[in-house]
Amino acid sequence: xxxxxxxxxxxxxxxxxxxxxxxxxxxxxxxxxxxxxxxxxxxxxxxxxxxxxxxxxxxxxxxxxxxxxxxxxxxxxxxxxxxxxxxxxxxxxxxxxxxxxxxxxxxxxxxxxxxxxxxxxxxxxxxxxxxxxxxxxxxxxxxxxxxxxxxxxxxxxxxxxxxxxxxxxxxxxxxxxxxxxxxxxxxxxxxxxxxxxxxxxxxxxxxxxxxxxxxxxxxxxxxxxxxxxxxxxxxxxxxxxxxxxxxxxxxxxxxxxxxxxxxxxxxxxxxxxxxxxxxxxxxxxxxxxx
Amino acid sequence: xxxxxxxxxxxxxxxxxxxxxxxxxxxxxxxxxxxxxxxxxxxxxxxxxxxxxxxxxxxxxxxxxxxxxxxxxxxxxxxxxxxxxxxxxxxxxxxxxxxxxxxxxxxxxxxxxxxxxxxxxxxxxxxxxxxxxxxxxxxxxxxxxxxxxxxxxxxxxxxxxxxxxxxxxxxxxxxxxxxxxxxxxxxxxxxxxxxxxxxxxxxxxxxxxxxxxxxxxxxxxxxxxxxxxxxxxxxxxxxxxxxxxxxxxxxxxxxxxxxxxxxxxxxxxxxxxxxxxxxxxxxxxxxxxxxxxxxxxxxxxxxxxxxxxxx
Amino acid sequence: xxxxxxxxxxxxxxxxxxxxxxxxxxxxxxxxxxxxxxxxxxxxxxxxxxxxxxxxxxxxxxxxxxxxxxxxxxxxxxxxxxxxxxxxxxxxxxxxxxxxxxxxxxxxxxxxxxxxxxxxxxxxxxxxxxxxxxxxxxxxxxxxxxxxxxxxxxxxxxxxxxxxxxxxxxxxxxxxxxxxxxxxxxxxxxxxxxxxxxxxxxxxxxxxxxxxxxxxxxxxxxxxxxxxxxxxxxxxxxxxxxxxxxxxxxxxxxxxxxxxxxxxxxxxxxxxxxxxxxxxxxxxxxxxxxxxxxxxxxxxxxxxxxx
Ligand SMILES: Nc1ncnc2c1ncn2[C@@H]1O[C@H](COP(=O)(O)OP(=O)(O)O)[C@@H](O)[C@H]1O
Ligand SMILES: [Mg+2]
Numbered sequence: 079x080x081x082x083x084x085x086x087x088x089x090x091x092x093x094x095x096x097x098x099x100x101x102x103x104x105x106x107x108x109x110x111x112x113x114x115x116x117x118x119x120x121x122x123x124x125x126x127x128x129x130x131x132x133x134x135x136x137x138x139x140x141x142x143x144x145x146x147x148x149x150x151x152x153x154x155x156x157x158x159x160x161x162x163x164x165x166x167x168x169x170x171x172x173x174x175x176x177x178x179x180x181x182x183x184x185x186x187x188x189x190x191x192x193x194x195x196x197x198x199x200x201x202x203x204x205x206x207x208x209x210x211x212x213x214x215x216x217x218x219x220x221x222x223x224x225x226x227x228x229x230x231x232x233x234x235x236x237x238x239x240x241x242x243x244x245x246x247x248x249x250x251x252x253x254x255x256x257x258x259x260x261x262x263x264x265x266x267x268x269x270x271x272x273x274x275x276x277x278x279x280x281x282x283x284x285x286x287x288x289x290x291x292x293x294x295x296x297x298x299x300x301x302x303x304x305x306x307x308x309x310x311x312x313x314x315x316x317x318x319x320x321x322x323x324x325x326x327x328x329x330x331x332x333x334x335x336x337x338x339x340x341x342x343x344x345x346x347x348x349x350x351x352x353x354x355x356x357x358x359x360x361x362x363x364x365x366x367x368x
Numbered sequence: 369x370x371x372x373x374x375x376x377x378x379x380x381x382x383x384x385x386x387x388x389x390x391x392x393x394x395x396x397x398x399x400x401x402x403x404x405x406x407x408x409x410x411x412x413x414x415x416x417x418x419x420x421x422x423x424x425x426x427x428x429x430x431x432x433x434x435x436x437x438x439x440x441x442x443x444x445x446x447x448x449x450x451x452x453x454x455x456x457x458x459x460x461x462x463x464x465x466x467x468x469x470x471x472x473x474x475x476x477x478x479x480x481x482x483x484x485x486x487x488x489x490x491x492x493x494x495x496x497x498x499x500x501x502x503x504x505x506x507x508x509x510x511x512x513x514x515x516x517x518x519x520x521x522x523x524x525x526x527x528x529x530x531x532x533x534x535x536x537x538x539x540x541x542x543x544x545x546x547x548x549x550x551x552x553x554x555x556x557x558x559x560x561x562x563x564x565x566x567x568x569x570x571x572x573x574x575x576x577x578x579x580x581x582x583x584x585x586x587x588x589x590x591x592x593x594x595x596x597x598x599x600x601x602x603x604x605x606x607x608x609x610x611x612x613x614x615x616x617x618x619x620x621x622x623x624x625x626x627x628x629x630x631x632x633x634x635x636x637x638x639x640x641x642x643x644x645x646x647x648x649x650x651x652x653x654x655x656x657x658x659x660x661x662x663x664x665x666x667x668x669x670x671x672x673x674x675x676x677x678x679x
Numbered sequence: 680x681x682x683x684x685x686x687x688x689x690x691x692x693x694x695x696x697x698x699x700x701x702x703x704x705x706x707x708x709x710x711x712x713x714x715x716x717x718x719x720x721x722x723x724x725x726x727x728x729x730x731x732x733x734x735x736x737x738x739x740x741x742x743x744x745x746x747x748x749x750x751x752x753x754x755x756x757x758x759x760x761x762x763x764x765x766x767x768x769x770x771x772x773x774x775x776x777x778x779x780x781x782x783x784x785x786x787x788x789x790x791x792x793x794x795x796x797x798x799x800x801x802x803x804x805x806x807x808x809x810x811x812x813x814x815x816x817x818x819x820x821x822x823x824x825x826x827x828x829x830x831x832x833x834x835x836x837x838x839x840x841x842x843x844x845x846x847x848x849x850x851x852x853x854x855x856x857x858x859x860x861x862x863x864x865x866x867x868x869x870x871x872x873x874x875x876x877x878x879x880x881x882x883x884x885x886x887x888x889x890x891x892x893x894x895x896x897x898x899x900x901x902x903x904x905x906x907x908x909x910x911x912x913x914x915x916x917x918x919x920x921x922x923x924x925x926x927x928x929x930x931x932x933x934x935x936x937x938x939x940x941x942x943x944x945x946x947x948x949x950x951x952x953x954x955x956x957x958x959x960x961x962x963x964x965x966x967x968x969x970x971x972x973x974x975x976x977x978x979x980x981x982x983x984x985x986x
Binding site for chain 2: 694696699700702703706707709710711712713714716717718720721723724727728731774775776777778779781782783786787795796798799800801802803805806807808809810811812813814816817818821824825847850851854878879880904905907908909910911914915917937940941944945952955956959962963966970
């Protein structure tokens with residue numbers, strides 16, 4: 079597990095200027111980062127095709143460790159696609175071709191020797207709609223640990239995971255109940271507990287609140303902040319307030335007329351929202367399109 | 369450009385464990401599952417091989433010309449004749465006669481189910497039709513022999529074994545095939561089309577017969593072809609009811625023999641393997657196989673066209 | 680009135696609506712009458728069989744073996760033969776069929792080979808059952824493809840040969856039913872499983888199969904009920920019509936209910952026809968029970984953790 083880097087809600091961006099496709103965005107060193115820890119995920123020149131249609135064009139960015147990074151952009155710009163490149167979920171789709179590299183802790187997850195299932199153990203994921211298994215709450219959390227050969231105290235792991243997902247108090251007397259019997263917000267927290275029960279380094283969240291009401295959304299957002307002390311979190315959202323509230327850094331993506339999603343700007347969240355470097359980012363943030 | 373980053377990881381991974389065992393297991397499972405699917409392909413290959421191999425040996429002794437144009441079929445008699453036309457004629461007569469029942473009855477059943485029946489009525493009728501489809505053909509044969517033939521005897525003078533009784537039961541047993549496949553086709557017609565027809569003042573009858581049915585026509589026709597294919601391959605009912613008299617006739621009150629019934633007749637007898645008499649069943653089966661295959665492929669083509677229009 | 684149609688007035692139309700509605704009602708009546716044809720036929724068939732067969736429907740009928748005398752003849756060997764055969768068929772068709780369905784839905788790449796397998800399966804479903812009988816006769820009974828030496832001599836006219844033939848016959852039905860059931864499992868479930876690092880097989884085994892199982896089971900039972908009524912392929916492979924013993928193992932010769940029925944039907948004496956009707960009653964009872972079981976399983980989907 080990664081050490082306890084101090085987390086602050088905002089960072090004073092030193093200003094890195096605008097970005098164009100193909101340029102690597104090194105996180106700006108700030109007081110909080112010293113000594114600068116290497117990025118958790120390095121995405122290098124990733125392009126992706128669904129069949130013959132290109133969906134990502136030459137995207138490069140570094141996801142900072144133990145931070146919440148937000149991916150924003152209009153629908154269809156490739157946010158989910160990029161997210162799913164980080165745990166090789168795209169491998170499951172027929173006809174997908176990926177170029178470029180993705181490094182986690184310096185290791186290429188697309189390397190010939192790497193088992194995609196193992197990548198997904200290290201890089202957990204929470205989906206847009208809560209998708210608990212049709213099993214008990216306990217089994218939902220324990221499943222990943224079981225298949226990954228967890229040898230320790232399973233009850234303890236389940237409890238700890240549910241506590242971290244801020245769900246324990248609500249379900250501790252009912253662990254045998256179906257995961258599907260929970261409310262939408264509880265289900266999503268169960269999915270977070272399920273993801274962290276395999277002790278991942280990174281947790282990917284694809285619009286985790288889009289199916290939830292505002293109160294449930296608030297709880298998940300709080301949870302993201304808490305979890306960032308232990309995990310690197312990448313969250314896709316098309317709710318800009320949410321990006322502003324929870325993330326430290328924000329990547330703005332956009333697809334051109336060719337439908338190829340490209341990275342437009344990657345900056346400290348404050349800066350993106352207060353002083354975006356790219357005209358298109360500003361237009362998007364001020365709601366002029368998308 | 370990724371060289372430095374890659375170098376920090378090194379060849380021996382700390383993060384990702386190499387789980388050779390698990391990967392091998394996964395691969396093995398994949399192969400086992402593939403073999404399961406391959407069984408179906410092997411089945412087809414096996415069918416074609418045995419029919420062709422035995423069939424070719426048959427056609428070494430009997431010219432295909434004699435086989436396909438001869439009008440006398442007496443392979444089990446001393447003066448052997450190998451003209452398959454009486455068997456094909458008998459088969460087609462039963463199939464066509466059956467279609468005279470299954471096509472109209474199945475079609476109106478489908479139209480009623482799809483366009484008129486309430487959900488509750490559908491829920492009752494559909495399972496009943498499924499029962500009709502699920503009754504073993506030997507039962508239909510029994511009924512044809514012991515009930516349909518005496519019933520026909522009220523108006524005409526059929527022989528004990530006759531094509532007409534077989535036509536009736538084969539027609540009935542293929543009704544569910546026509547009705548359920550046609551029902552699917554009618555259901556696939558978009559509601560917009562019905563609405564458009566109603567909007568210019570059509571009655572329900574006109575919407576159904578002038579718009580919905582024509583729009584579903586290719587799917588409906590596919591159901592007719594499949595039902596005919598099924599009738600051609602039907603065995604037990606025709607064996608029991610239609611008799612074993614290869615007879616090039618169009619009189620349904622007479623006894624005939626279908627291709628399938630002939631195959632049953634030979635295999636029930638004590639014809640030794642390896643003789644030309646025994647090989648006739650492979651030649652006949654090959655003919656039967658090709659006939660049904662052609663019909664099924666045509667039906668699949670027609671259905672594919674139908675799907676293209678409405679998907 | 681439209682400007683472009685100076686001559687069109689209200690009077691230009693003669694809708695004759697009441698006539699058209701009458702035609703429509705007549706058509707509806709025709710449709711209902713047509714729908715009744717199948718139902719009435721079914722009712723007549725069932726009552727006819729019952730009337731003919733009820734006379735011999737006694738306990739002894741199930742216990743006795745075939746006999747030259749109708750009043751002493753029974754169904755025991757056919758009943759047991761059918762049970763043995765269906766069990767063998769199930770043991771072969773279920774794992775292979777489900778395996779093939781898993782392969783096609785969860786593993787197969789979308790390429791030419793997969794499409795060919797899928798098309799082949801639907802074509803196989805339309806091959807007349809008697810042709811499967813010839814396949815079984817050559818491959819399983821005699822162990823040959825028609826030329827060259829026979830491989831190990833085959834299994835002879837045994838239950839295993841019959842079961843294997845029947846398994847191939849119903850395999851397309853089992854596969855398609857299992858595919859439908861697997862397709863109905865929501866993709867989000869698979870994503871969730873892959874998302875915590877499960878492998879493909881772990882995902883299939885722990886999540887997809889349990890969800891699809893009721894559907895697979897229902898489809899398999901319906902396919903087996905087709906096999907239990909099949910006659911022609913078993914005549915091909917030489918299931919006997921006069922078997923005066925219960926099968927004891929997979930290599931024993933056997934008869935089955937529909938073949939015994941066929942045997943009785945094809946005798947000239949009316950008493951044997953009634954015996955055939957009695958056999959049909961038993962056969963239909965077994966079939967009805969299997970269908971009821973399938974419906975029951977479909978209702979009781981076993982979703983303990985359903986919403
Ligand atoms: N499985 C897929 N097959 C083909 N095209 C896809 C698939 N998933 C996404 N796409 C396409 O890729 C583009 C990016 O999609 P996505 O990553 O889901 O966008 P976002 O999450 O930003 O809304 C879209 O044009 C979408 O239509
Ligand atoms: Mg998305």
